[in-house]
Amino acid sequence: MSDKKIIKIHNKSDKPDNIVIRDNTLIERCINIENKLPKFMKDYFIYLKGSVAVSTRLAYLEDIHFFCSYLVESQELTNASDIKDITQSEFDRISARDVNLFLGDYCSRYYRQTDKNTLIFENNNRALARKKSSISTLFKFLFRNEQIKNNITDGFNPIKLPKPQPDAIKRLEIDEVAKMLDAVDTGEGLTEKEKVYWKKTKLRDKAILALFVTYGLRLNELRELNISSFNFSRGEFKIYRKRGKEVLMPINHTCESVIKDYILNERPQSELLEEDVRDALFLSLQKKRLTPKAIRSLVKKYTSISMETSRESGYSPHKLRATAATSLIQTGFSIYDVQNLLDHDNVTTTQLYAAHKKNVKRDIVNNFEWIDDDNDNKEI
Incomplete structure (x- = not known):
């Protein structure tokens, strides 16, 4: 017999059930990640819940979980063997340089081992910029919330994004x-x-x-x-x-x-x-x-x-x-x-x-002639 619970919708909003179910699925994923992160971040979770869309909230949490996994894996900035055990004091000791190394060195190319393969992951500048944004919101909040002493985000290296080209x-x-x-x-x-x-x-x-x-x-x-x-x-x-x-x-x-x-x-x-x-x-x-x-x-x-x-x-x-x-x-x-x-x-x-409306001025002018070409050749 399956232990999986059946979700039933008791919907009193004017949103259709499929939208409620979609949002609930994202919220459940957010809660699942929050339960894996350190408890001192609880105030930050509440802040995200009330200030950003649920899809953005999920993206931020995934990036922060990835950063915390890196901390545990590298063992240079924390003694914790589990993400939940990372302490607030350890976070307070993280410098801008540490985050820059994470984004510029580790994130740009990292590896994961499976039973059969070595997987290589690469992030382009757009992906790195999103991770930087996620981490920045966390550190800025912790500073405003007086959980860390310094706002280190001013020291984060800029990440240049390619300017979109119309062509x-x-x-x-x-x-x-x-x-x-x-x-x-x-x-x-x-x-x-x-x-x-x-x-x-x-x-x-x-x-x-x-x-x-x-x-x-x-x-x-x-x-x-x-x-x-x-x-x-x-x-x-x-x-x-x-x-x-x-x-x-x-x-x-x-x-x-x-x-x-x-x-x-x-x-x-x-x-x-x-x-x-x-x-x-x-x-x-x-x-x-x-x-x-x-x-x-x-x-x-x-x-x-x-x-x-x-x-x-x-x-x-x-x-x-x-x-x-x-x-x-x-x-x-x-x-x-x-x-x-x-x-x-x-x-x-x-x-x-x-x-994309290239040469639009030329097209307008060329199609709006006051004098016919034939008149140019007539003798006055």
């Missing part, structure tokens, strides 16, 4: 989007094996791709959509964004049409489904909510067809987010409108997509 942004061109949507309609470009599944899922796949390229949704924002997320009479639907934000989005005719077509003509009827997925919008052939892996796979497949490249070279859902941004800007919408639609924290992120 490096991968996205589909407008004609490639049309070709991708045509491929879902016709099955052109699919292998015979792929066509077997396509016949059963083409309405679902078209609705997914249409939502991605229209709204620039993040993968999880799309995956967590429910039938109840849509209010067709009001012409809107609700999504749950990062940091727990609830956002109402207007729905255009195209997306309303493809979603209704999928629900009415392809999606299994809700009464035939298990209770936990009756409201889920996008289902697999196994009648489960689509996994992130399955969504990435179908996007790669259809984008590779539109670009006439291999399946491995197809684009991820995030590239369709970039496609939506650049297409909207090229159509004439302002970067601030696009920033709002895509939920960018900083408008400079949106400006990267605007940079």
